[in-house]
Amino acid sequence: MMSDLELLLKESIVKSSALGGGCIAYTGYLLTESGRELVVKKNSTTQMAIKEANGLNELRKSGVIRIPEVVHADEQLLILEFIREGSRPGSFFSDFGRQLAQLHKYSSGAYGFYEDNYIGSTPQLNRPEGEEKSNWATYYFNKRLLYQYELAEKNGFVDRTFKDLFRHLESCLPDILKGSEEAPSLLHGDLWGGNFIVGTDGVPVLIDPAVYYGHREAELAMTHLFGGFDHLFYEAYNAEWPLKPGYQQREAVYTLYHVLNHLNIFGTSYRSQALALMQQYG
Numbered sequence: 001m002m003s004d005l006e007l008l009l010k011e012s013i014v015k016s017s018a019l020g021g022g023c024i025a026y027t028g029y030l031l032t033e034s035g036r037e038l039v040v041k042k043n044s045t046t047q048m049a050i051k052e053a054n055g056l057n058e059l060r061k062s063g064v065i066r067i068p069e070v071v072h073a074d075e076q077l078l079i080l081e082f083i084r085e086g087s088r089p090g091s092f093f094s095d096f097g098r099q100l101a102q103l104h105k106y107s108s109g110a111y112g113f114y115e116d117n118y119i120g121s122t123p124q125l126n127r128p129e130g131e132e133k134s135n136w137a138t139y140y141f142n143k144r145l146l147y148q149y150e151l152a153e154k155n156g157f158v159d160r161t162f163k164d165l166f167r168h169l170e171s172c173l174p175d176i177l178k179g180s181e182e183a184p185s186l187l188h189g190d191l192w193g194g195n196f197i198v199g200t201d202g203v204p205v206l207i208d209p210a211v212y213y214g215h216r217e218a219e220l221a222m223t224h225l226f227g228g229f230d231h232l233f234y235e236a237y238n239a240e241w242p243l244k245p246g247y248q249q250r251e252a253v254y255t256l257y258h259v260l261n262h263l264n265i266f267g268t269s270y271r272s273q274a275l276a277l278m279q280q281y282g
Helices: 004-009 048-060 092-104 136-154 160-177 216-224 231-240 247-266 268-279
Strands: 013-018 026-032 037-042 070-073 077-081 117-119 122-124 185-187 196-198 204-206 212-214
Touching: 004 013, 004 026, 004 070, 048 070, 048 077, 048 117, 092 185, 092 204, 092 216, 092 231, 122 247, 136 160, 136 212, 136 247, 160 247, 160 268, 185 216, 212 216, 216 231, 216 247, 247 268
Parallel strands: none
Antiparallel strands: 013 026, 026 037, 037 077, 070 077, 117 122, 185 212, 196 204
16 A cells, blocks of 8 residues: 555655754655655644745745755645755855855845745744835844844843843844845845755755845855854855945844844753844944
8 A cells, every 4th residue: 555655756665764954854765666866854833844845946946056846845744856965076165155146136026025934943924014025124123133032031031131232232223234235135044054965966955944035144144153154155155246344243133033043942052142142232
């Protein structure tokens, strides 16, 4: 008797095994009788698979960087093209930096995305309202920082010092971001070292996105969070599309979103880092 997966794929599965690296969903490898190699991800959170599929499909629209093809997505199951990993050629990070800059040139008429999705296991609010569609500072505060702050408050991580620093940051955020205004860029949204792989042909491949249209500086800040990428990546990115002056002073406010998210997921070990980032502005 064929399994539900085999009925869905319309062919037999000749090999299956678990894949490492997934902390939110079960991730497995499938080989079908026709030779197709697939990744299957089973989520316990309703809609997470569909959100990831929609994000991958949005990234594929740019046509500038390799994204796994979505084979199937429903409320709890995602099936993707399996991409075998290879070794990094000497040009890998230069190619990656240039391609990410090209991805960021793919734009939209408004900040945000047509649906909310997830940043790790945390809901990520994307749908803009009113001024948020065209004002990046308003969008970023309301849909990124404020949501995470209120979640941290609910989780018991916010004391008077934390609150005062956050409210000060709210008051000066428009001035911090002034002069960096740009059209919305298509962002992977969660770009760290664990969310890209190297294909057997040596090309970069993006996986596990938290897609939305935002300021590209937010993406670059995330790449620095856990030690950063090779310097060739940043040199190639800036050669393709230079960042505006003052990025170094703005980076901490973008890093804060992800640190607050880690605080809310993993607990108090990230609290001091969140405080230090806010203290840079007051």
